[in-house]
Amino acid sequence: MYDAVVVGAGQGGLSASYHLKRLGIDHVVLDADERPGGAWQHRWDSLTMADVHGVADLPEAPAPGRSGDRANLVIPEWFAHYEKANDLPVLRPVRVDEVVSTGDLLEVRAGERSWTSRTLVNATGTWRRPFIPYYPGQDAFAGEQFHTVDYPGAEHFVGKRVLVVGGGASAVQFLGELRPLTETIWVTRREPVWRKGGEIDGRGAIQMVQERIRRGLPPASVVSVTGLALRPQEARAASLGAYERRPMFERIEPDGVRWADGSFEHVDAILWATGFRPAIRHLGPLHLTSSYGGIELLTSGTDVQTATTSVVDPRVQLVGYGPSASTIGGNRAGRAAALAVRRYLADAGSHGKSSDHT
Numbered sequence: 001m002y003d004a005v006v007v008g009a010g011q012g013g014l015s016a017s018y019h020l021k022r023l024g025i026d027h028v029v030l031d032a033d034e035r036p037g038g039a040w041q042h043r044w045d046s047l048t049m050a051d052v053h054g055v056a057d058l059p060e061a062p063a064p065g066r067s068g069d070r071a072n073l074v075i076p077e078w079f080a081h082y083e084k085a086n087d088l089p090v091l092r093p094v095r096v097d098e099v100v101s102t103g104d105l106l107e108v109r110a111g112e113r114s115w116t117s118r119t120l121v122n123a124t125g126t127w128r129r130p131f132i133p134y135y136p137g138q139d140a141f142a143g144e145q146f147h148t149v150d151y152p153g154a155e156h157f158v159g160k161r162v163l164v165v166g167g168g169a170s171a172v173q174f175l176g177e178l179r180p181l182t183e184t185i186w187v188t189r190r191e192p193v194w195r196k197g198g199e200i201d202g203r204g205a206i207q208m209v210q211e212r213i214r215r216g217l218p219p220a221s222v223v224s225v226t227g228l229a230l231r232p233q234e235a236r237a238a239s240l241g242a243y244e245r246r247p248m249f250e251r252i253e254p255d256g257v258r259w260a261d262g263s264f265e266h267v268d269a270i271l272w273a274t275g276f277r278p279a280i281r282h283l284g285p286l287h288l289t290s291s292y293g294g295i296e297l298l299t300s301g302t303d304v305q306t307a308t309t310s311v312v313d314p315r316v317q318l319v320g321y322g323p324s325a326s327t328i329g330g331n332r333a334g335r336a337a338a339l340a341v342r343r344y345l346a347d348a349g350s351h352g353k354s355s356d357h358t
Contacts, residue, residue: 002027004341005108005117007099007282009090010038011058011327012319013123014079015334017088018059020121023342028115029088030108032095032128036083037076039127044151046177047071051233053169056327058082059335063327096124100285104348106315118348119341121308122283123319123330126276133274137252144269148276154178157269161185163257165248166273167192169228172243174273176234179242185265186245195229278321288312297322306336314344 004020006013009031020027035041048068049055055063055075061082064074083090094110099120101107108115130147138145143160146152148170154177162178164171167188178184230238237243249257249265256266280288280295288295288310295318296311310316317337320330 001105002115002117003345004119004121005030005106005115006121006123007096007108008038008123008125008320009033009036009079009083009088009092010040010123010125010320010330011056012125012330012334013038013121014082014088015059015331016121016123016317016319016337017090017334018086019335019338020341021086021088023338025338025341025345027089027117027121029090030094030096030110030115031090031092034093035076036080036090037072038079039125040075040079041072042127042149043072044153045070045072046153047173049074051173051231054327056331058331061085096282098282098285101313119315119317119344121317121319121334121337121341122280122321123334124279124282125320126278126325129277129279129281130272131275131277132272135249135252137254140254141252141270142254143267145272146269147272147274151271154181157182160268161266163187163265163267163270164273165270166275167228167245168273168275170275171273172228172230172234174271175242176231176237178271179237179240184242185267186243187248188245189248192228192243192245280318280321283316286313286316288316295321306332308333308337309340314340317341 003025004027006016006020006027006029009029013029013031017027017029033041047070049064049071050066050068052071057063064078067074094113096108096110098109099106100109102116104118106117106120108117108120127149130149132147151174157178158181161183163185164175164178165187167190171186175184175186230243247260250260251258252270253264256264258264290296297307297318298309298311299307307322308317308319310318317340319333319337
């Protein structure tokens with residue numbers, strides 16, 4: 001019997017585990033990957049530490065600095081060292097299938113294994129749930145299709161006409177890599193909003209995301225409020241017309257796409273930079289989602305990134321969901337979730353270490 005089970009060992013999960021241990025709360029961390037690193041270990045090789053939008057420090061551990069080194073090597077190595085240095089109780093690989101309520105307790109199931117706990121900290125992020133919108137003819141396309149999760153690198157597309165779909169930061173970065181090497185076409189559902197002055201109103205963006213969570217709506221991407229910006233390494237692609245956006249096609253055909261005006265565009269590959277959805281299907285048996293499809297979280301005070309507690313079931317904390325879906329937010333939410341677990345255990349008369357482990 002654990003006082004808490006943490007699902008996921010990315011930034012938010014490690015932060016939550018650190019603070020749970022600091023508070024003396026007996027817990028285990030279940031991670032689906034075979035190695036430390038969270039989603040970072042799966043990112044494309046060309047993503048360097050100079051390209052990432054920012055990695056926050058873990059508690060008592062400064063993040064690696066900007067460099068030309070591969071992010072999918074640097075950050076997993078940092079996570080691995082952090083787990084070991086702090087003796088965090090991570091078990092892997094454990095892919096959680098479902099979490100069910102058994103009276104006052106929660107049962108976390110993974111295949112034939114299970115763990116019983118008084119509380120749950122869910123820190124599964126989004127990487128395992130890529131989103132690709134459906135368009136007519138999609139299955140009949142004879143060329144290649146990739147999502148951000150399986151982007152093979154720019155060199156793979158040399159000599160091919162590549163259609164990049166999506167209005168987020170990943171699409172901008174992919175175009176920056178691809179256009180100097182090959183021909184690209186960029187399509188988005190809405191006109192991209194470019195940020196002026198280079199400054200992000202992070203607080204305002206997070207509050208807008210939080211407002212959706214408060215209403216029980218699915219989280220929206222922060223970039224939908226902050227806008228897009230080009231980095232110096234994307235200047236060459238911009239000069240070649242990479243960011244001359246076109247509205248969405250009407251349908252996909254075996255050799256390309258058909259526009260709304262009936263004209264045809266030949267493409268060899270489609271790269272879906274269309275984002276992700278929260279990886280929370282294993283929480284389905286708990287019925288946490290509202291009729292709008294989101295999970296409503298309790299909010300208090302002004303720091304919206306510390307909203308982690310499910311309104312429907314206060315035993316459940318969500319880290320990296322909604323306003324905390326960033327490395328900074330995950331850190332703050334990890335600490336907030338640990339404190340919320342302590343409060344719940346105290347209120348339930350269950351505070352203290354357990355010795356009977358499942």
